[in-house]
Amino acid sequence: MSHPTIKLIEKYLQDLLSHLARSDRVAKVSEQFSALRSNTERVQFVHALIEGANLFPALVEDFKNDAEAVALRQKGNEMFKTKNNEAALELYTKSIANAEKNSESLAVAYANRSAVLMEEGYFKECLEDIKNALCNGYPSKLKPKLDARKEKCQQLVQSQKATPYHQNIPCIPEEIRNKHIACATNSVEIKDNDDLGRHIVATKDIQLGEVIAVEKPFCHILVGKTSSHCRECLRLCYNLISCQNCTEALYCSKNCKEKANSYHKYECKLLKTFTLLGMDKMKMLPWKIVVIIRDMYDKIRNKDFVEDGIYRSGRYEEIHNLVGNDEKRPVSDMFGRCVTAAIIYHLMKQTSFFTSEDDEEMFQNLLLKHLQTAPCNFHQIFEMVEAEETVEIGAGAYSFLSMFNHSCSPNVVRHCYGTVNVLRAIRTIQAGEQLFDNYGYHHAVEPRESRRSSLRKQYFFDCSCEACEQDWPLYPDLPDLGVVALDCLDLERLRNGDIGYAQEIVGDVLEAARKMEHPQPNKQFAELQEAAKQCFALIGNVRRKNNHLLK
Structure with missing residues (x-):
């Protein structure tokens, strides 16, 4: 079924710019927009422009057929x-x-x-x-x-054999739980300074393979896998049940269906239109956050946030304080995000969500705020399929993970267990050393200038990690220590998804990696790092083969 009146959301920005160009108003509008200082003012300004040009998309009715x-x-x-x-x-x-x-x-x-x-x-x-x-x-x-x-x-x-989607989620023992970071061990702390912003530093030596944090997202969404994963919990499920009113939302159980009603009662009417507009994760996740925190609008307006000295991943305050780089964004970038926010707001007005003008303004403010924080802070939720293929199934707002700075040679790695992200050390980390995640490509698979260009475009910084500063080579040209990384390692069994073997061999892989960690970089250590990642991935979210189905 085609919907000729609906275009991809980016096309509405192009149409608006074309409309302004025809009336020779681009420079004037740019000047007026640049003078605005609040998110609400920006969204309202762009909303008026779209309305004046009669460019808003019509709501597409979704119905059972x-x-x-x-x-x-x-x-x-x-x-x-x-x-x-x-x-x-x-x-x-x-x-x-x-x-x-x-x-x-x-x-x-x-x-x-x-x-x-x-x-x-x-x-x-x-x-x-x-x-x-x-x-x-x-x-x-x-x-x-x-x-x-x-x-x-x-x-x-x-x-029927039990086929768990993932193995047991690692648990942080009470005796090493961090008193100031609810999801982390006591091996790390949050630091803050003008040069690095908020960042994570080791308080003690951290061994390669050690669990550092186990974080649930404040909010998450399903990405793409609408016919095989639950919209609410993202669990792989082959007998999903449907929302009674729309064709877009499917759930693994009545419990998840009822739990989702807190936000789906608003999105149900809009999902078909959102889908046709091509709303991706960087638009849908901010939308969902702003909807589920509606009861907090007055508290946010009054800046009445709780300060208890503990960084809690399940609390909105931590998400609210994430950096959006708004001051670094060019006018064109901010204007494009405002077009998205204005269109979403326009569609939301056709639901029962708003009860006052104050709520409308707070919605505009927070939506644009999180449309800016999303690209710099939110993380993928993924699963392993077949051999080594990693597939994105969702995205989540993980406030603690968002505070890790980037390196093209990271010393931590993330793996998903359901929607939970488990963070482990993938290099030995000394006390006082900063912990680094990877925002894009690893130094061994992408040239330096390409990595730096991608990071500059999305995250607004020039990478100065050791791999970039020393221009470490790609994997084929890494220094070779001239020894076998690990005699007993059967990579084929890992590629074939042998979970038992992954659990059996991971300890040996980590021990061998510790012995070959220096000098950096070297080919053997890179191979052992990848083997360790594969082992950890196989005990996280995995679809397993069973005849024709992947489960």
């Missing part, structure tokens, strides 16, 4: 017949999302998906789909076949 659901289900049937179960499952899930409430098409879509789940050995999930099919009026004439499937699944469900 049995005809669309049937068409998707029939395509799923074709895939199932050819044993393409992964494609069939996705099409049946989309059919469920499009089917009208309590309709036969909804019931049949659930039943057909249950057949795929049965064939793939997901007996528990199959039974849940069968239950949903029967609850939605599955045709009586087709019930004998469904009843037979149900009976067979009930016999087999106890034999």
